[in-house]
Amino acid sequence: MNALLKKEIRTRMRGKTIFAIENVYLVLLTGIFLIVLAISSAGRESFAWETGRSLFETVNYVQILLLVIASPTIVASAFTLEREQKTLDMLLATPLSLVQIARTKLLASLSVFFVLVLVSLPMLSVCFILGGVSPSEIFWAYFLTLEGILLAGAIGLCYSALLKRTLAAVPISSLTIIVFLIATLLIAKLLSPALGTLNPLYAFHLMTSRWTTKFFAFETPFWVPSLVLTSLLFLCVFSYTVEILNEEKRRTSSQPRALRLLFYCAMLLFLLSSTIEYGPRSADIAAGLERFVWVSYLFCVAQAIVVSGGSLSGFERKKLLSSWKEKCLRLKGWLGPGLCVGPRYSLLIAFMSVVIFSFGAFQVDMVKRRMLSILLVGCLFVTGTLTCAMLARFFSLVRRTKGNSLPRILASFCFLIVLVAPHLITYVHRRGKTEIPETAWDLSVFFSPLIALGYAVEPTRTPASYPYCAKLLGSVPFSVVTSLLYFSLLIVLWALNLRWERKIRLSTEQI
């Protein structure tokens, strides 16, 4: 057995908390079981199978609720306890990888709950004997319970890595789980039942009522969306936890944590938006795709601004000034942050291209169109993020005071203006007109990266709501113009950057 797992289980089993939790749980579950049994057999006349059914449902609802809310309480102390005991450093200095440590901690803390799940087995077999319940239902009920425990545990582990104190991590993670359960329930009722399967209680409800649900425009059994979405969320939370642990090594914050969170959110948002039911399938996909491309674009831009805005902090500035001649190096330094290098972001882009390609590539004649679409989206991403990176770098170069927030804020502000202004301009000039007039002001929408992205996803679409643009463009795709615009902006900013660098260098040389 894994040494860490052995040690964790050993120390935890010798502690008192586990016993308390086990006993409370046993008493609660047995109590509820007996009460329900008493009520359903004493009240009105009923068949045995009806009793069995209602017992089965009650026991499972209670079991899922109790275990899912209780599991993070144990897991949430996994790292905070090590911090409080001052043992984390020694653990991190061992050859165990962060993934190994996080995984083992999760399993060890949850092992108690895996055992507790079995407590309900005798009760469920009573239900089975009474009838009204099939073995497969019992299997899936356990499946949903375990899934819920794992997800809740991952959330607890994340807080444990994020927060410094056990006393903070435990209540916050339990609270998060409760909010999560309520929110997913609301989503299930209001938006999409498929999304609601993230909530094990709702998934169980689906299982006992409809069994199937609509997922990605297909009618699937309840467990498909439940499994897919839960695993995805689990993986996101888990890898975020590992990131946080990794962050302990990196005390200078060039990439704030919040940004990484944003990345995971972007991934999720894509899935979430695709599960919402919109109507005819192709429109559905295009809408989901567009939203996903937008979110990833915003993410890349934010990443570029943050990285470049902070790239000239004190130390870097000194290095820059002393190594003026190393032009190649600086070029790399510019392109790096701009393109958001690092495997994670390339992965995002690659994932996106695959998605764009696979939707619609089912028909052979669409392959060429999809290729064009990927090319255009790529161009927009590269020019857009590089321009923003260059802008942030420029502000970082110009600023006189210390600190990286100002350049970042300024660059974000400029980007927001570019994002909003074209829409504002066209809106002002069309105000009150019923039919869309042909006006040169419409040309400003060429600057809007989001509109361009929308047209890049469907490259053959003509910009019908901007007749003047449409006339000018002819058969040229909309996004080509935007890419070119951003490209020239990029060149201008580059030149500005070079000028300022030169200026700073000269002024320091004189001193």
Next chain:
Amino acid sequence: MIARVENLTVKYDDFTAVSELNLSIEEGDIYGFIGPNGAGKTTTIRVMATLLLPFAGKVTIAGMDVERYPEKVKPLVGYMPDFFGVYDNLKVWEYLDFFARVYGMEPAGIPSKINEALEITKLEGKREAYVDFLSRGMKQRLCLAKTLIHDPKLLILDEPASGLDPNARVEIRELLRTLSREGKTIFISSHILSELADICNRVGIIEVGKLVSEGTMDQITKQLQPGRLLKVRARDIEAAARFAAASRIVLSSEMKEGCLLLRIEDTDGVAERLIKTLVDSGAGILSVSEEKPGLESLFQKLTRGTVS
């Protein structure tokens, strides 16, 4: 060369804790890393133990970059943090067993390894005790035992003697000597120079993140106070001072508590000549002795100036 720190710079956000630090540790060294509190010792050590990433520069252990190959470096290093705790509800042998396994030791060899480590740290009697009930000194020794359990080449100990009573300090020092004899390289930090002076063969002195001085104890003493210091007592101390000044071999002279302190070059025959001159001068020399500077005053001298 087992470990090497090259131009290491570490920052905590905008604060530079260590800047452009260079150290080199040879195999078999007991290297004393000395500096006042807040000098950046722990920061440097955490980089060496792969717990912190350098902002610039690099650390190599056994030729491997700590930043790039942490997983290869970790088994080679035994790291003892400055502040550490122990797990609740775990026995001494279980504690050691855990670390031995985590470091990937052969399961069959572990029990004997545990015995060895307990023996060397004099904890045999505490095998079955729960670690959270040990005394402070025992915990410190247990941590050392943990550091030794996977047979690392390089021990990195961050102030292992801090917070211990004098007896326990002596014990730790003895332990380090034993380990060194067994062929381990030891890198040890402290804020007290005299504590390490007699066991270290090399010393690096750090001050607000910068290396002030590095070398053997002798070299450091020399570097600070060139030449030798002679303490002269005489019946007519004024006359002795005059003659000493006239002899032109004295670098500097100073009166202190009725004695004359003379600094001369450390070359053969110089002291002989000076003493001869003084005796011949008729100032009535009573005694001449060599004055060794105290280590703490040396340390203060080294680290003054840069502090304020």
